[in-house]
Amino acid sequence: MISRNMDVSGLPDHAFSHHSLTWWGVLGFIVVESTFFGVLVATYLYGIGRAAEWPPAGVAPPTLLWGTLNAGIMVLSCWPNLRYKRAAERMDGPACRRWLLVAVGFGAAFLAIRALEITALDIRWDDHFYGSIVWAILGFHTLHIVADFTECVVLAFIAWTKPLSPHHFADFSDDAVYWYFVIAMWLPLYGLIYLVPRAL
């Protein structure tokens, strides 16, 4: 039997999107965290199922202004995020640096508005179940924004100070995927916190 060895030296030494290991790792953690959000949503719905009134008597649903504004800006941020991801996959250094800065700007905006959103709440986490779960959902999502914002800042710093290799571009591309996730998560949560109590 003649052995047919496989010479792989001609294969590329980096990859984007679903070819790359990091992409799969990011996807794995996205699934894990989506399950976390799923448990939060289930908890909220469980509360509705148990309560005679939702939100409890005398409590108004959170004011629409900041949450809606944030949702709007997040949807808008998909566009620079897409440009940033494409630039990374083209390995276009200058474009990538620029769009990364835009992404950092958007991240800062989310955080600032989120701060206003939280201070505008007229319930506390230790008032009742409703207060606990609303704070938990907002807090957990904010944690994701903070984490990804930090990552973005670090990546931007690297992008502007170091020569970029294909591995950096792969990281940028994966980071963009994670941003999509953080944004995508906000939409159902927004509906849950702001719209559902008004529709009930």
Place this chain on the structure above:
Amino acid sequence: MNPEGPRSAAVLPTAGPRAADARASHHDLDRVWSPPEGLYGWLTTTSHTQIGRRFIVTAFIFFLLGGILAALMRLQLSHAESGFLSPDRYNQIFTMHGVTMMFLFAVPIMEGFGIYLIPLMVGTRNLAFPRLNSFGYFTYLIGGILLYAALLLDIGPDAGWFAYLPLAGPEFSPGHRMDFYAEIITFLEISALVGAVEIIVTVFKLRAPGMTLNRMPLFVWALLVTSFMIVFAMPSVEMASAYLILERLAGTHFFDPAAGGDPMLWQHAFWFFGHPEVYIIFIPATGMVASIVVTFSQRQMFGYPAVILALITTGFVGFGLWVHHMFATGLPSLGMSFFAAASMMIAIPSGIQVFCWIATLWTGRPRLRVPLWFVLGFVFLFVMGGLTGVMLGAVPFNLQVHDTYFVVAHFHYVLIGGAVFPLFGGFYYWFPKMTGRMLNERLGLWNFWLMFIGFNVTFFPMHELGFRGMPRRVYTYLESTGWEPLNLLASCGAAVLAVGVLLFVINVLWSRARGQAAGDNPWGADTLEWTTTSPPPNYNFHFQPVVTDRYPGWTRGPDSPVVVGLKDDAHEVLVTTTLDAVPDHRTTFPPHSIWPFLTAVAVAVIFFGLIFTPWAIPAGAVLAMAMLILWFWPKHHVLHRGHEEDAP
């Protein structure tokens, strides 16, 4: 925008013996893949064989500790109204026994075997995210140590491993005992989650060329299904224990009926994890059983697709059973009956597996060695436990025996019988691969029979104790109940069981030093890990193999095809496609690093500090963020420099 075309064209089959490729040298590979020496090396290594072994050894030590706790309980219960342990101690001990066996032993040891074996079985050099693997181990180790430190300081958790609210809440468990539980469980499960993601990505993307989905070893399939279950189950308990932290630390009202909360919310969230957990422990064990059955009957697995079907089915249906832990809570009976039906139907995949194992033995030529003995013991105990499990699915019957010693008997049959026996079989089976030496066969037989007999004497009488009204989690009982004789019998059985386990420890210690040399493939096994040396080198395979069938251990020879063209002076491995394992690109793993360890310490600071002050969050978060940045920071830098150095 992916250059799909050139990728596949780059794979050029080259004819001729592997020696044709002169670039690969043992020396370079060894230099690149070996961890640094000494304590620093211990803290920084990213080698999956080292970390996998470490998981196994650590988890086994926790198994012994959990066993000691069990022995203390059996000692206390051997006589009515015994004063050996106070209720306060006993409650900590039974809680920690459960926490240890579920969180510190069963899941980590299964993941440990996965971490050690999967890269070898799929023919690659390391797990997909080697540094994450190191991080996972240290979170596990630190979490376990903190829990046991609490127990020794008499502030161990004492509201049961299931920690039902409101008993575990701030009102009925003041002090820090249940804080330890809530914080450390949340922290520990990070380890299980990262382990699961690593295993999934390794199995999907790092399989040797030619190892299509239908050529994957059953053990790999089992760990893949398990990992998916972990990904969907663990977040539920993580979130629940996070609620518990908030409840105790910040005064939230998730579980407080007076403020719109509900104690049942905890039970739903906990058991949505808790039931899949049982299968998370059991499915890897079936992977071990499959490996052992195939090897010791020298016969390919009968009904390979059926067994995989059973694994996948179990993985799904495992998520539809959680309410059967709550049959007594007064839920609508029609709602519960859907779960009762699922609890019975899950016996179908188990049945399929048992029948396929027996069919494999039937069509093969069984050789009765110690690993197979453990598998036979497993089938006996597991079928028994499975049948009582089906009975427990019957709602009215469940209401009689729920939370009694009948249930204690049942789940020890499925967990010790269904997971620990295969695990011991797995130890005897893979010990030669891990150490290069065989475990002693005669001691092994003594070990098996003492464990088997001791187990049955301990746990079989508990079925009857349940019927006689003995509830679980009691620190003592009145003499007038008449439970004493059977309890004494069970305690005697536990002593025999303990001697069996002790023989195993002796066997391991003795054989590691003086056992008979094993050689590469002492059992004539069929999977890839047996085609390399025992123990495997740090880089696993001199050349990554190219797989041509399902049984490379039986069919590969010195001239079988291999992968050439990978750099042997860098941590380079081949990435392949998900379904058909077609070579896709080369990737370079990051080198050994101290940051995963320091990040684990920083995260531990958050959770441990939270027991005492909420300020731990900002302090620990800044620390952890800094560690994470440092962890990911130098990677590109080093890589980049590496590239430059590589250039001629």
Place this chain on the structure above:
Amino acid sequence: MSAPESSYFESARGVRTLWLGILAGPLLWFLNQQVNYLLVRWACSSGHVIVLHAVAATCLVGALLAGKLALGNRRRLEETEGAESLQQERARFMVVLGICSSFLFALVIIAQGIPNFILNPCGK
């Protein structure tokens, strides 16, 4: 080179049908269980037990359709001639998994449909 027909199971579309065959059954079963479980209290207060039956029947039909899809895939595989390629071998395996999983989960859905006939949704 393999014939265009045999590369169907390498294409995204072909792979999707293979996965659909394997996963549709379990996912429908999960949906059936959760929805029926959530609807019990409502069925008690409104008296519409028929809705529980309808959910179970819909999911059952869905699982059987997934089985039919997998059977269709098997026919497609059998039509290809010549030596089996790596991809075809893998596709055959996935097809077998798909057929079995669809029908197995159909069975589980049936089992969960039975209580609706025997028990009262208001029973505690």
Place this chain on the structure above:
Amino acid sequence: MDFRTLLSRTAPAALPATGLLLSGCGLRGSHHALDPAGPQAGAIGSLWWLLLVVSAVVFVVVMTALVLALTRYHETPDRENLPAQAHRTVMGWVAGGVGVTVLILFVFLVATLLAERRIAAIDADPEALEISVIGRQWWWEIQYENAAPWLTATTANEIHIPVGRPVHLKLNSADVIHSFWVPSLGGKRDLIPGHTNRLSIQADRAGVFEGQCAEFCGHQHAHMRIIVVAQPPEEFEAWLEQQRQPAREPQTEGEIRGREVFLASDCIMCHSIRGTTAMSQVGPDLTHLAGRRTLAAGVLPNTRGHLGGWILDPQGIKPGNRMPRHTFPAEQFHPLLDYLGSLE
């Protein structure tokens, strides 16, 4: 096969024996899930025997197949390929095994649902007596509620029920989750804060049936026992009528002195004796203490000596329980015991 009829026939014969038990310390009762004393436990018992017999057969068949697989003569040398004929034969057996498994499971499922329906039908009896059970760390409060609140009878750790009549238990918890379980009378049900659960029991023969809290509830979970005393209906009615009365007035000088001691002590911080100024609801109601069979939730027989020991050292007997230690000088202690012992 039908335990219910069997037992209803044997019940009259058992009466004298239970009478003996009742007059004794009352601690040796029946508590075996497979020795049912009522229709609920009977239905479950029948279901169990079906499950057991079928499972035992399955177990024997599987083990036989395993032993045969190991011991039969083997001649297949090829590891990878099995002759098509042999493969088909074995496949037939495996498929058959799976088929039989499915069949058995469906039989189990239907049998389970029918048993459940049978129990639900018993539970739906409108003639049932309703008793409220409140779980507390670590004892049971029992209330026979009445439309007239002053006729509500409150007792602890001992439920009296009339033979042959269904009883609805209304289950609530005052602190953590507990679970009510008396094996001879049927399955268990949890007592959960914020929820009102229901459980129906029925005794078809007179007797004392023991049970215990089945959900871990803290330190003294092990010592949270309960007894159910099933009595002929007229005897039960007499008992209930007596329980509705306020406490018996002290008769002797010692008893009168004892009541003074009681009302002056911190006992009244937790306990109530109806008809006196002691009205706290924290601990068990002591109005008819002397009529109960046990003390400390089934842990001690109710004798003067044990009562004295319990008052002086409750923490030694049930470590961690809510009753603090008390010291009384002898000249107060004996009258106190006289008084408490007189509260029938």
